[in-house]
Amino acid sequence: MFTQMKKSRSSKPSGGLQAGKTAYEEIVTRQDRKLRTRDSLMDAALTLMSQGRGFGSLSLREITREAGVVPTAFYRHFRDMDELGLALVEGSGLTLRRLLREARKLGVPSKDIIRSSVTIYKSYVEENPRYFLVASRERLTGSPLMRYAIRTEVNHFINEMAQDLRDLRLIPHLSMESLRMICGLVVITMLNAASDILDLPAGQPQAEQELVDNFVRQLTLIFLGAGQWRDPSGPAADAR
Amino acid sequence: MFTQMKKSRSSKPSGGLQAGKTAYEEIVTRQDRKLRTRDSLMDAALTLMSQGRGFGSLSLREITREAGVVPTAFYRHFRDMDELGLALVEGSGLTLRRLLREARKLGVPSKDIIRSSVTIYKSYVEENPRYFLVASRERLTGSPLMRYAIRTEVNHFINEMAQDLRDLRLIPHLSMESLRMICGLVVITMLNAASDILDLPAGQPQAEQELVDNFVRQLTLIFLGAGQWRDPSGPAADAR
DNA sequence: CCAGTATGTGAACAAGTGTTCACCAAGTTG
DNA sequence: CAACTTGGTGAACACTTGTTCACATACTGG
Numbered sequence: 265m266f267t268q269m270k271k272s273r274s275s276k277p278s279g280g281l282q283a284g285k286t287a288y289e290e291i292v293t294r295q296d297r298k299l300r301t302r303d304s305l306m307d308a309a310l311t312l313m314s315q316g317r318g319f320g321s322l323s324l325r326e327i328t329r330e331a332g333v334v335p336t337a338f339y340r341h342f343r344d345m346d347e348l349g350l351a352l353v354e355g356s357g358l359t360l361r362r363l364l365r366e367a368r369k370l371g372v373p374s375k376d377i378i379r380s381s382v383t384i385y386k387s388y389v390e391e392n393p394r395y396f397l398v399a400s401r402e403r404l405t406g407s408p409l410m411r412y413a414i415r416t417e418v419n420h421f422i423n424e425m426a427q428d429l430r431d432l433r434l435i436p437h438l439s440m441e442s443l444r445m446i447c448g449l450v451v452i453t454m455l456n457a458a459s460d461i462l463d464l465p466a467g468q469p470q471a472e473q474e475l476v477d478n479f480v481r482q483l484t485l486i487f488l489g490a491g492q493w494r495d496p497s498g499p500a501a502d503a504r
Numbered sequence: 505m506f507t508q509m510k511k512s513r514s515s516k517p518s519g520g521l522q523a524g525k526t527a528y529e530e531i532v533t534r535q536d537r538k539l540r541t542r543d544s545l546m547d548a549a550l551t552l553m554s555q556g557r558g559f560g561s562l563s564l565r566e567i568t569r570e571a572g573v574v575p576t577a578f579y580r581h582f583r584d585m586d587e588l589g590l591a592l593v594e595g596s597g598l599t600l601r602r603l604l605r606e607a608r609k610l611g612v613p614s615k616d617i618i619r620s621s622v623t624i625y626k627s628y629v630e631e632n633p634r635y636f637l638v639a640s641r642e643r644l645t646g647s648p649l650m651r652y653a654i655r656t657e658v659n660h661f662i663n664e665m666a667q668d669l670r671d672l673r674l675i676p677h678l679s680m681e682s683l684r685m686i687c688g689l690v691v692i693t694m695l696n697a698a699s700d701i702l703d704l705p706a707g708q709p710q711a712e713q714e715l716v717d718n719f720v721r722q723l724t725l726i727f728l729g730a731g732q733w734r735d736p737s738g739p740a741a742d743a744r
Numbered sequence: 745c746c747a748g749t750a751t752g753t754g755a756a757c758a759a760g761t762g763t764t765c766a767c768c769a770a771g772t773t774g
Numbered sequence: 775c776a777a778c779t780t781g782g783t784g785a786a787c788a789c790t791t792g793t794t795c796a797c798a799t800a801c802t803g804g
Contacts (some may be wrong), residue, residue: 750801
């Protein structure tokens with residue numbers, strides 16, 4: 265998880281390729297080790313959350329236990345649980361934005377493309393359940409701090425999506441504000457679907473199909489509405 | 505239900521003794537008392553949740569403390585926290601359905617009526633924050649048991665709403681299945697808005713107005729889409 | 745009116761919690 | 775090389791947790 269930075273750190277400015285430290289033994293700098301346990305702490309939290317627990321109900325000791333580390337080690341990385349929570353949000357937000365940005369680039373919304381996007385989205389959720397856990401669950405329940413952080417991430421995401429939609433010029437008559445409103449609707453629909461997907465009982469292909477169909481229809485309906493939408497016109501930019 | 509009675513336990517066991525039971529003291533049957541403390545337990549949980557905590561992070565002792573009762577008393581009413589959670593869901597579900605059913609009866613969806621419905625909805629949320637807390641937050645986070653129970657309640661609600669929509673014959677060309685799909689979208693939008701409303705910082709009329717406007721627009725867009733919607737024609741598309 | 749019983753009490757428990765502190769070994773730096 | 779820094783350890787603390795049990799009190803039904 266969250267390991268994306270590790271590799272780049274170890275290939276340091278030393279213009280040299282990794283010296284003869286060789287095959288099996290990876291060179292481990294102190295920073296490496298630190299990042300590694302930090303990651304395993306975050307990972308442990310996500311693991312526990314994916315057993316159905318809310319982040320708020322996790323205990324520090326539980327997490328260190330799951331991470332295979334002594335409780336006191338926690339403090340070498342985070343001041344308290346709140347800080348861990350924020351790190352989780354940030355990490356998940358980054359990863360999700362990257363994932364979904366790629367997905368969006370693949371197609372433009374139209375009947376069939378919505379369906380294929382949904383399918384892709386579903387497989388993303390299933391392959392990266394942990395990131396979606398944070399986003400879709402803790403968005404509403406976490407500590408006020410965490411909620412606020414997630415809200416910020418989600419807004420980033422909405423803005424990106426709106427910008428993409430504008431660039432695609434599929435619905436060229438809409439203002440950026442309207443696009444954001446629409447993307448907001450799309451996002452809550454997506455997050456809701458994510459949590460549904462995560463709750464799917466295994467081996468129930470029918471329920472699964474039904475869920476996907478419903479998801480597709482809801483998105484289709486939204487874009488149908490978007491096609492009809494007229495910006496709250498008015499010479500005075502906005503009267504309300 | 506959920507009568508808000510609290511620390512009335514100041515009367516000590518010794519000394520005075522409750523002389524005239526009939527005067528000010530209401531006659532209380534044993535069942536009365538039982539229901540009263542049961543309610544105050546549920547109420548205590550909701551109070552704690554409205555301070556921003558998730559139900560899953562509440563402790564039994566915390567709740568009894570808030571309810572002004574000794575921890576052991578809890579067991580006279582609920583087997584464990586799960587049972588309390590389910591009671592909360594049921595209670596909130598009932599109350600919410602009643603509240604919102606009335607609201608829905610007041611108007612049909614059209615540009616201005618959506619706005620007035622939203623305003624009414626907002627005041628409902630603000631006046632009964634506790635019920636909405638359970639529905640909008642724990643829907644995704646609670647124990648699997650709780651989530652399932654909430655999902656059931658929400659489905660009830662969606663069905664009621666779809667039936668209402670059908671009875672109103674505003675969008676007569678749609679099958680019940682499509683109506684449910686649309687109402688599902690409306691409901692997640694409503695629940696999302698509820699959680700936004702509950703998070704509103706006090707004394708920020710501008711943010712408040714913005715939120716309401718966005719909410720109105722999203723609902724309007726949904727109904728705009730609904731007007732364009734065509735049932736997935738085909739052999740398999742039927743209502744039930 | 746009295747026996748019965750249901751609701752609430754208080755002490756006690758083993759287990760788990762967050763946090764502190766001194767300590768150690770191993771990477772880093774001069 | 776020695777000196778220093780740092781991530782991780784283990785014991786210890788004061789506290790909270792869920793749950794048990796015997797016990798009291800006051801409503802209840804006969």
